[in-house]
Amino acid sequence: MVAGHGELELQRLQLYVDGMSCGACAARVQSALNKLPQVRASVNFATRVATIEAPAGIDTDIVCDVVRNTGYQATVRDTGAERTDDPDAAHARSLLVRLAVAAVLFVPLADLSVMFAVVPSTRFAGWQWVLTALALPVVTWAAWPFHRTALSRARHGAASMETLISVGIIAASVWSLITMFSGGEPAAGKGVWQALLDSDAIYFEVAAGVTVFVLAGRYFEARAKSKAGSALRALAALSAKDVSIILADGSELVIPADELAEQQRFAVRPGQTIAADGLVVDGSAAVDTSAMTGEAKPQRVRPGDTVIGGTVVLDGRLVVEAAAVGADTHFAGMVRLVEEAQAEKADAQRLADRVASVFVPCVFVIAALTAAGWLLAGAATNHAVSAALAVIVIACPCALGLATPTAMMVASGRGAQLGVFLKGYRSLETTRAVDTVVFDKTGTLTTGRLTVSAVTPAPGWSAEEVLAVAAAVESASEHAVAVAIRTSVEDCADVEDFRSTAGRGVQGRVSGRLVRVGKPSWIGSADAPAHVSAERRRAESRGETVAYVEVDGDVCGLISVSDRIKDSAAQTVAALHAKGLRTVLLTGDNAASAAAVAAQVGIDEVIADVLPDGKVDVIEQLRDQGRVVAMVGDGINDGPALACADLGMAIGRGTDVAIGAADVILVRDDLTVVPVALGLAEATMRTIKVNLVWAFGYNVAAIPIAAAGLLNPLIAGAAMAFSSFFVVSNSLRLRNFGATS
Template identity: 80%
Template sequence: MGTTTSTQTPAGTDVPVATLDRARVQLDVSGMSCASCAARVQTALNKLPEVRASVNFGTRVATIEAPAGIDDTVLCDVVRKAGCDASPREAGTARIDDPDADHARSLMLRLAVAAVLFVPLADLSVMFAVVPSTRFTGWQWVLTALAAPVVLWAAWPFHRKALRMARHGGASMETLISVGILSASVWSLYTVFSSDHTVTATGIWQALVGSDAIYFEVAAGVTVFVLAGRYFEARAKSKAGSALRALAELSAKDVTLLLADGSELVIPTDELAEQHRFVVRPGQTIAADGLVVEGSAAVDMSAMTGEAKPQRVHPGDQVIGGTIVLDGRLVVEAAAVGADTRFAGMVRLVEEAQAQKADAQRLADRVSAVFVPCVFVIAALTAVGWLLAGGGANQAVSAALAVLVIACPCALGLATPTAMMVASGRGAQLGIFLKGHRALEATRAVDTVVFDKTGTLTTGRLTVSAVTAEQGWDGEEVLALAAAVEAASEHAVALAISASAPRHAEVEDFRSTPGRGVSGVVGGRAVRVGKPAWIASSGLSPTLTAARRTAESRGETVVFVEVDGQPCGAVAVSDTVKDSAADAVATLHARGLRTVLLTGDNAASAGAVAARVGIDEVIADVLPDGKVDVIEQLREQGRVVAMVGDGINDGPALACADLGMAIGRGTDVAISAADVVLVRDDLTTVPVALGLAAATMRTIKVNLVWAFGYNVAAIPIAAAGLLNPLIAGAAMAFSSFFVVSNSLRLRNFSSVPHHR
């Protein structure tokens, strides 16, 4: 430990800190409604002495490097003073709960109530304002009763956030929304309950200009539209955070500990320590990285390495936590547990990759820090200006309120979610699921598409590709004999061979030789099926030798078949390339995109698949963390990378790439980490998805430009007193209508990819 000193924090508390030792602390942060909130919390934390902090708005996690002696409660207090809540968390672990989903459900209830009340409120407000003769006794109370639940209860999340920000001397978009809603409501109450409601103007335009300033429908409309935007945003963030939750759910929760006397004890995985021995049975997940000390079994490694074939392990072999035992019983000695396991490293990779993406904040969040205070200043100056000009208090308040109302980001709240909704609907028709908009900013500049192999370019299912029979033997007979013996085995190659010849004789005296092959008696003949080195001990003919060389040059697995001591044939097993792969790659090349095959499989298999589909660049034998390194290297070269994958091992790379694209039949983790999910198992949707993503991003940008442009143009008109409340409400409605209409254009997006 380093020397310890006493440091005075902003809170006025003496906190012992270590000047030499530093610690990495993580906090779960709640109450952040936009990226500017994350930036404010990050700034507050970085003001502490010797503290470096980074706040991830997407995962709601603050990662802090601080002196080793600092108390977590001090860090949490700083976060609370910045307007949010925080609690300590263990580094490298993922949240099981989903706060964004809970928030979305709460918003949905408020949105439903607000929308139901808004429709009659808007109709009555317009009717009473323009046609005073329709008013009846108590009409004011009817409007108030309809508006109160909307502007008070439904809009409460905005009011609560605005109050919290005000207590800490800050302002956000919620402040503007809250003040606009409350100001419109208060002025409406004053208007409808005042004694004079006579409208003397004649003609439609004169009636509109001279009508009463009833703002109830405007206040309710702002509430409904912004709630809708926040609801869809919460749903999107819930999807974004599900990658870490999927990883957490995948890990083993309990482990069977083997005691010294040979008895077994089931304990939580958290209590497992290094050098503990634990038992893993078929179908169970290995709880920690370690060494096999007893037993033999086939282990599904695809989750961690991307290999299509299960790997058979024996005493002395290493196993990885998070993989699944398919057959046999293993006794494993734990070598790495908890945060030190490879599985925990995977969680950290996904989390860190998502944190990199969160740095690209939306345009609305980037300008809100300037936009909100500017609107308040303009509204105040408007009121003062009218008073100095002798316009009277009513005119001053009316003009200032018009500025607040017209500046409320109604269209701004719809700009992104409506485009995403329409694009998602159109994408579903095309077999594409767009999950979020942050990474879509890079789609127009994507110049490199990286493909995983197993399960992405290939089907991920082993099949018999060729059968070579020795002279005097029939290929079908050789395959039937091999299938009869392999039917008793659980090995992936055995399953492929037995499935290729469903009608075969029964095997007797079956035996499995680990690492070599299987043997048995079929129809009175001794049959052995296994690796070339095992069968070749009795000699191979040139025919079988050539068959082996040809198959292995294609990256296929070859087993030989021996009957009564004589080799009689060779069976080649391969992972079939998808029919759509070559067309998809050709289309990408036609658009001028660079393609790369990135896989954990061996170089021979990867090269063979790449040659089939037309990919020139191959990077093989790469582990999950290595895939992230490759993606980062490509980006450092100035490339804008789209990653296409399907496995758990692809999750970090999908999250790290500028655009992650997951095959819909892949694992939940890959689908959760990606930005675009290809629902149909058809790779021709890759170029189509890139086009749809780019079109969606263009639409969002146009919507945002219109929303901000509308405010910039409308605020001076409102400040000049030229906007009657009804006209302001109509302008706001038109702005929203434009944003929605522009988004609906995505329904006509063509499924035919266009060349550049």
């Protein structure tokens, strides 16, 4: 971009940033980049992308070096291409391998460590080397992600949970080596309890246990994050990859879609995706706009009509003149909306990280004071160091590694049984405060499939006869209304001399009689019987589509087609109202149709005629009013709103983008799971908080005991095991959620 006279010429570039493990990492990279002269940067942790506005001609190597100096990897992103790899999935696979190796070695290590410490007579020549061989792969290679992050934080004077985990693992391992290879044999002939109290400080099983438990937690977190991050990849996959441009001589040339320029004309055939926003200059076709607008009924376009990139041509051939390409298209705007909404959500620190900013430094201070205190009191150096290390070891967040993932695993399993899939816990922190539930209409409150809702025959005709002759003619058409009519009967008669009039209706001969089916204005509504005309007005007031059926010039009846409301919709809205929640219908459909649906399901507040980006604005306005919003949707057009809402809930049969952007997936196509999902999310978050309180509470209570020199490593290990057992047991209570409701 070029600034005005006297202003600096700026350029926009993007970097892929790898190695970030939390929102704090993104904030650190962003802060470092913004320290560069005349540079403005924003780092999106969800997409691993840093967007930078910098002086034109800036050396990208310098920018990348700034990121690398903060401890992360950076590469320049080609803005014309989408990243095809999934860093979270790769990270999860790496963690799973480390977890498997660590778990296999931990089991014999723990057994042998306890046996050798408590029953010295079981020791044999070289027992120290056996323990060391079992422990070293766990505390070095398996625990390397924690050590690497801790070193990176240390270089920049910062600390996190990884710092405490790493130091604890190293301290326990080093002290175990010292006690095993330099210590003497403990006195024999003591009781088991006394032997336990006086046993050697072999901490290997504690170091390995911390590694295994925390690796398990990080693995499940990375796997869930990989699924959550798929929204942008799914959205990008919908864009056209190639486009057939029309040359001056009328021939066509296929080029990559990102090379399409404004005012170029291109052809789109049935089944192809429109590559850019533009104006139809030739041809007529039905365009499926459901992915972008949420409308279930295809839109018929003709010369002079505008089309949106990312929509699909169903029939006919269109010639379109590109009006907006690349980043200026409506489609690209939706991608940006999802990115921005996810970035806002990802900026929130995990609860454990927030506490760690205070907890970790405090632990090191307490450990140092413990060592100094014992030395000043005249204790032996060995005892002072042992007490200080005990503080660090006992403070290792073993239970913290289980607090969130175990609750999420149990809740996910129970949710699957109930038809609910919980993807993550960040936004669930606000679930208990949700006071407003916003519903999309098409595909959410309704089935998203057009069906025949009513048939009104004229005198002398039956409803079955009207439907039969109409289905016979419509059997030759692919229009959405035609499909609804045709599928409402089992067998259709043959049709001859079929003709279709775009935007009006169809006609043909059935058993020698001329049958026309179409809009009342095309058939001739003035000739319809009074009760048929009255039913037409009632149907249209309900937002239904009406088709007149004419046989040999006489109107024989009308057929009403509607997007049927789900049987569970009214019951769901009533259940939410019983919980004291407000409900809102937010749709791109017309006001009459939206009001009719809202009245049938019991929703009082309706916001209609809203485009996808407008849905985000509505959600933000509701939040600005102090409401905590849960959004329920299913279409691609709902993706940004689902990501923007405090709690996004996607219908499982909806699009991949909606599912990817949401926090909760409703697996069953049954809206009664919405209040169940809210309840399960609230119960899950409550369980996670109890787990975290216990985990930190355990550390707070145990640290003074360790500092006083009263905590033997084996007792500490048993206490840590009990802490983990409590966390797991508390999480398992979620298996009974909804059992009696």
